[in-house]
Amino acid sequence: MNCLLPTGIKGLDYILNGGIPEGNHVIVVGEPGTGKTTLGIQYLYNGALKNEAGIYITFEELPSQIYRDMAGFGWDLKKLEEMKLLKVVTISPEILWREMDKPSGLFEEIIETINCKRIVIDSLSLFRYLASDNSEIRKIIYKFKNILSKHKLTSLILSEQFSFRQKTAFEHFVFDGVIQLDFREKFMEYKERTIEILKMRGTKIFEGKHTYRFMHDGLNIIPAYSSVYYRENKRTPVVSTGIPQIDQVLGGGVPKGSIFLIETDSKAMHDLLIASITSQRIKKGEKFLFLLPSATNIQELYETFLSFDVDLKDNALMNKGMFIEQFNRPIPNDIKSKVVNVSHLENDDYWTYIKNELAPLIMEDINSSSEWFISYDVNSGIDKRGSQFIKKVFGDLVALEKALGVTVFITCNIEKVDAEIRALLQYNSNGVIQTWYNSKYQYMQVTKSPLGQLSQPLIVEATSTPPFFRLM
Numbered sequence: 001m002n003c004l005l006p007t008g009i010k011g012l013d014y015i016l017n018g019g020i021p022e023g024n025h026v027i028v029v030g031e032p033g034t035g036k037t038t039l040g041i042q043y044l045y046n047g048a049l050k051n052e053a054g055i056y057i058t059f060e061e062l063p064s065q066i067y068r069d070m071a072g073f074g075w076d077l078k079k080l081e082e083m084k085l086l087k088v089v090t091i092s093p094e095i096l097w098r099e100m101d102k103p104s105g106l107f108e109e110i111i112e113t114i115n116c117k118r119i120v121i122d123s124l125s126l127f128r129y130l131a132s133d134n135s136e137i138r139k140i141i142y143k144f145k146n147i148l149s150k151h152k153l154t155s156l157i158l159s160e161q162f163s164f165r166q167k168t169a170f171e172h173f174v175f176d177g178v179i180q181l182d183f184r185e186k187f188m189e190y191k192e193r194t195i196e197i198l199k200m201r202g203t204k205i206f207e208g209k210h211t212y213r214f215m216h217d218g219l220n221i222i223p224a225y226s227s228v229y230y231r232e233n234k235r236t237p238v239v240s241t242g243i244p245q246i247d248q249v250l251g252g253g254v255p256k257g258s259i260f261l262i263e264t265d266s267k268a269m270h271d272l273l274i275a276s277i278t279s280q281r282i283k284k285g286e287k288f289l290f291l292l293p294s295a296t297n298i299q300e301l302y303e304t305f306l307s308f309d310v311d312l313k314d315n316a317l318m319n320k321g322m323f324i325e326q327f328n329r330p331i332p333n334d335i336k337s338k339v340v341n342v343s344h345l346e347n348d349d350y351w352t353y354i355k356n357e358l359a360p361l362i363m364e365d366i367n368s369s370s371e372w373f374i375s376y377d378v379n380s381g382i383d384k385r386g387s388q389f390i391k392k393v394f395g396d397l398v399a400l401e402k403a404l405g406v407t408v409f410i411t412c413n414i415e416k417v418d419a420e421i422r423a424l425l426q427y428n429s430n431g432v433i434q435t436w437y438n439s440k441y442q443y444m445q446v447t448k449s450p451l452g453q454l455s456q457p458l459i460v461e462a463t464s465t466p467p468f469f470r471l472m
Helices: 036-049 063-071 077-082 093-100 106-114 124-130 134-150 170-174 244-249 271-283 298-306 312-317 333-338 347-366 378-385 387-404 419-428
Strands: 025-030 054-058 086-090 118-122 154-160 177-186 190-200 209-215 218-222 259-264 287-292 321-325 339-341 372-377 407-413 431-437 442-448 458-462 469-471
Touching: 025 036, 025 134, 025 170, 036 054, 036 063, 036 077, 036 086, 036 118, 036 154, 036 177, 036 218, 054 106, 063 077, 063 086, 077 086, 086 106, 093 106, 093 124, 093 134, 124 134, 124 154, 134 170, 244 442, 259 271, 259 387, 259 419, 271 287, 271 298, 271 372, 271 407, 287 298, 287 312, 287 347, 287 378, 298 312, 312 321, 312 333, 321 333, 333 339, 347 372, 347 387, 372 378, 378 387, 378 407, 378 419, 387 419, 407 419
Parallel strands: 025 154, 025 177, 054 086, 054 118, 118 154, 259 407, 259 431, 287 321, 287 372, 321 339, 372 407
Antiparallel strands: 177 190, 190 209, 209 218, 431 442, 442 458, 458 469
C-alpha cells in the first residue's frame, strides 16, 4: 500500500483520500492567477511544519517577491529557511537542467543539505525552451521525472495553461498526477474557482470539480457534495447499511436514533436498499416495526428478507419485531399474532393508537435495554389517510420518534407527493438517500447526511449476492 503524504491544505487531502502518494510527481496546471504558486508554497510550508524540508524553484520570481506575497497568509518563509526546512531558489531553466543532469551538481547538493522531501518547480512550461523539437522535449521531460524519482522527492510541477481548448499536454501522460485549477465567470462579475484531480496514481480520488477560496491561511477547498465540511462521528454508534459506498459517506453507517428519508421515483427499485439497511440492523439485534406499504404484503416482505438471511417471521415470533397492516388484506395465520391491523381505524383513532398504545409499548421495551427501528412508506399513508392528515401529524410524529430514540426509515415516491410534504420530510430527516431512474441507468446518491458529507450520483448495477446491487 502506498504511503500518502498529506498536503495539509484544507479539503485537498480529503479529495485525495489522504494525500499525495509518496514519490509521486504531480502537474499542477492552470491559467495565470488561479493560485498555482500559493498551492505550491502552501504544500511546502505545511511540510516544513512537520519537519519535512522542501525546495521551491522558480525561473522568474525573486525570493523577496515570494516572501512578500506569502507573508499575507501568515507564512514566515525566511524563518523556515533559517531552520533549513525550506529553500527558495531563483534560477534559469538552462542552469537548473545542467545542474540536475550533473552528478553531484548544485541540485543534488541543495537536496542533501536540507534533507529535502518535497519540491515545487515553477514552471514546467519554461522547460520547453530547452529543446528545439517535440522529440527532444519528451526526452528532457522523461529524464527530468527520473531525476526527481532518483532523489525520492514528492513533487508538484506547476504548468501554465492559456486555453481551455488546448490539447492534453504530453507531460500529463508521463507524470503520476494532474491537478487542474480553473476559474470562470459566473453570475455576472463573480468568478468561480475550481480544482479537479484529473489523475493520481496510487490513491483513490474524489472525482469532479471542487470549489476553492483564498482565505487568510491560504487555499481552502470545499469538497463537492459537502453541505457542511466533513466531521467525524465520534459519539453516536452507527450500523452498516450493507452498502460500502454509502457507509463511507455516512462515516460507517446510519447513526442510531436518526431519521433517514429514502426518496425514489416510480421506476427505480428501492426495496433492496431498504432491505439491506434494515436487515443489517436486525442482525445487530435491533427490534423492528414495519408499517406494511400498499405495494408489498407481508409474505413478499418476508421473502425479500430471506434473501438477506433474515427470517422476519421467526424474529417477530421471538418478540423481536412487529408489523402494522394499514390495508384490508389477508394476514397469514402463522404470523397473525404479531400483526396489528389498523385498516378499520379512522384517522383520529389511528393517531390515538400510535400515541397511547404503540409508543408506550415500544418505550417500555426500550427501557428494558432494547433498541428499535421503524420503517414506513409515506405514500401508503397518504393513500390511506390523505395528505392533510400527514401534514397535520408529521411534526408530532417526528417529535415522538425522537423522544423514543428509535431509528426511522421513511420511503417516499417524490413523484406522488406535493412540494410541501417533500420539504417537510427533508427538513425533519437527518439523512436523505435518493434513487432514481433515467432512460439508461438507475442512480443513487446521498444528498443529506448527519456528518455533512454527501456523495456523487452513483450508478446502480445488479449483482447476484446481497445487497444484489453495487454502486459505481
